[in-house]
Amino acid sequence: GEDVEQSLFLSVREGDSSVINCTYTDSSSTYLYWYKQEPGAGLQLLTYIFSNMDMKQDQRLTVLLNKKDKHLSLRIADTQTGDSAIYFCAETEDSSYKLIFGSGTRLLVRP
């Protein structure tokens, strides 16, 4: 089955850039997503990328996709304390339409 993996924890200083990485196994993934989850809350869609794209930028967020290596990354520029949360990457494929989540990366932003 599909497998999506992420590093568990990342700590950065306020103002620095954060890079959260994700690897996936399903080569038929059509859309890849990044979600943010704050404590006790649901998921907030941050951005997504279609599988035929290499990069997508949206304000402070930059998504890079290396389809050959099945590697996805999320870069947050000028990281703020309000960015502290858990970040999940997720993939979906044409055939099943199910959204499969990675293990989540806990981002801690230090003042």
Next chain:
Amino acid sequence: GAVVSQHPSWVICKSGTSVKIECRSLDFQATTMFWYRQFPKQSLMLMATSNEGSKATYEQGVEKDKFLINHASLTLSTLTVTSAHPEDSSFYICSASRGVGYGYTFGSGTRLTVV
């Protein structure tokens, strides 16, 4: 647009009772809704996919008789945890989609505690 309301936000129930969780799409018609379970500090595990008017499709290892899902209309899906036990305590999250290519909108989650 694309707002999903999930109720209740939290619930405490006694062992052996049943609990119903509602997931409503407020401003769009959701042809497909998904139910996830999340244990503390873990990822979201897909439990089942439900399409309006048809039976839910459960993931392997999820008990159909324990977790009853009803998707009676294009704006409402319910998850009923029957005969709840302490091991059913978890954070349950729904998501809704109007179709392929439209993305997924998540509810705010329900924290269930069974005592």
